[in-house]
Amino acid sequence: xxxxNVAELVESLQATGLDPVVVDEQFFEPPxxxxxxxxxxxxxxxxxxxxxxxxxxxxxxxxxxxxxSEDEDIHLRWGQEYHTALHQYxxxxxSGLDHDECLWHVIKELLLRTREWKPDHKFKNKPFLVRSVxxxxxxxxxxxxxxxxxxxxKPASEVSFMFELNYGPREGIKYILCGLLDKVVDYMGDIFFxxxxxxxxxxNMDWYRxxxxxxxxxxxxxxxxxxxxxxxxxxxxxxxVNDTKIERGMTHxxxxxxxEWLEELEEWLExxxxxxEQNYWRMNDTACDKYxxxxxxxxxxxxxxxxxxxxxxxxxxxxxxNPLKPR
Amino acid sequence: xxxxxxxxxxxAKDYDNDDIDNIINYVRKQLAMYDAGIKPKRTxxxxxxxxxxxxxxxxxxxxxxxxxxxxxxxxxxxx
Numbered sequence: 001x002x003x004x005n006v007a008e009l010v011e012s013l014q015a016t017g018l019d020p021v022v023v024d025e026q027f028f029e030p031p032x033x034x035x036x037x038x039x040x041x042x043x044x045x046x047x048x049x050x051x052x053x054x055x056x057x058x059x060x061x062x063x064x065x066x067x068x069s070e071d072e073d074i075h076l077r078w079g080q081e082y083h084t085a086l087h088q089y090x091x092x093x094x095s096g097l098d099h100d101e102c103l104w105h106v107i108k109e110l111l112l113r114t115r116e117w118k119p120d121h122k123f124k125n126k127p128f129l130v131r132s133v134x135x136x137x138x139x140x141x142x143x144x145x146x147x148x149x150x151x152x153x154k155p156a157s158e159v160s161f162m163f164e165l166n167y168g169p170r171e172g173i174k175y176i177l178c179g180l181l182d183k184v185v186d187y188m189g190d191i192f193f194x195x196x197x198x199x200x201x202x203x204n205m206d207w208y209r210x211x212x213x214x215x216x217x218x219x220x221x222x223x224x225x226x227x228x229x230x231x232x233x234x235x236x237x238x239x240x241v242n243d244t245k246i247e248r249g250m251t252h253x254x255x256x257x258x259x260e261w262l263e264e265l266e267e268w269l270e271x272x273x274x275x276x277e278q279n280y281w282r283m284n285d286t287a288c289d290k291y292x293x294x295x296x297x298x299x300x301x302x303x304x305x306x307x308x309x310x311x312x313x314x315x316x317x318x319x320x321x322n323p324l325k326p327r
Numbered sequence: 328x329x330x331x332x333x334x335x336x337x338x339a340k341d342y343d344n345d346d347i348d349n350i351i352n353y354v355r356k357q358l359a360m361y362d363a364g365i366k367p368k369r370t371x372x373x374x375x376x377x378x379x380x381x382x383x384x385x386x387x388x389x390x391x392x393x394x395x396x397x398x399x400x401x402x403x404x405x406x
Contacts, residue, residue: 103351104347104348104351107347107350107351108344108347111335111338111339111347111350115339126332126335127331127332127335130331130335130350130354131331131354131357131358134351134354134355134358135354135358138355138358242357242361242366243358243361
């Protein structure tokens with residue numbers, strides 16, 4: 001296990017040509033992730049990096065065009081509501097309310113927020129959402145992973161982070177990495193970030209090493225909290241027909257793994273910039289069947305001359321994902 | 328989950344705070360029963376769904392003869 005502190009981390013990052021700077025700011029008018037008048041993204045989060053790594057064409061459809069399927073809308077909203085409920089619980093608990101009072105308010109707010117929302121999905125529906133929130137909150141009524149407190153006295157739940165790299169797509173403009181840590185906790189005297197996940201499958205920790213998001217979050221947590229961090233805790237809810245099973249697992253990163261991730265990121269960002277400049281987004285046809293099958297598989301399987309027409313009829317162009325937008 | 332849906336719909340209609348308690352109590356009771364190994368009683372719709380699934384499985388088992396190769400075990404037995 002790595003015993004590096006942030007100073008050592010920053011030192012090692014500098015050795016590889018990187019110079020992270022913490023930008024502690026909440027944007028109410030989120031800036032565009034792209035350089036003005038271009039398709040060059042300079043503010044990146046784990047989601048957009050993952051899209052590009054998985055398939056530049058997928059990245060183009062999602063991040064540049066903003067295409068979304070109805071099914072994705074349901075998954076996104078369901079996940080956001082689940083996260084919001086757990087975040088509210090932490091805030092209420094920190095304000096001094098007892099467990100049952102907190103849960104009561106969380107469920108009330110959840111029902112009010114979703115009163116017009118009627119997802120038609122076997123698992124990602126409203127009753128399963130309410131059940132999952134209650135299951136998760138009751139399961140960790142006495143949580144051995146204690147929520148940490150930020151310098152400003154607020155609970156370390158939904159902690160935004162941003163930091164610059166020391167290179168960028170243009171002269172005078174540096175790349176920025178950003179994201180949102182669900183929680184930062186003290187578990188048995190060690191610091192971990194915690195990430196809430198939901199799935200129809202039971203937790204398998206092999207999924208998380210290597211893992212783009214977990215590597216970025218480990219780096220971010222080291223920088224933002226200026227302290228030793230042991231890694232991440234995956235707080236996983238398996239949505240089943242009659243139950244929501246809550247499991248946890250830990251994922252660690254050595255400093256060498258983090259350096260490797262950062263070095264490779266530079267290559268990926270350069271590649272994405274080249275794609276944007278040429279406005280050519282190649283397809284990775286080995287990724288089409290991953291993650292339950294790409295939503296755009298049917299589109300990429302059609303002739304180039306008709307793809308645009310099918311895209312417009314089968315998908316809707318919604319708001320482009322912006323991690324800086326307050327949720 | 329239809330009983331839970333009814334409770335949620337009732338809250339969405341009346342905004343009665345007592346319904347929040349009823350929802351939480353109902354879910355906790357259902358989960359406690361599940362933990363104790365007591366399977367929830369299926370609703371009429373769920374029963375019909377199950378019948379459809381069973382019927383589908385049954386249909387899949389009826390494969391016209393000559394369309395699939397016998398397994399290696401069967402081949403060995405035949406030899």
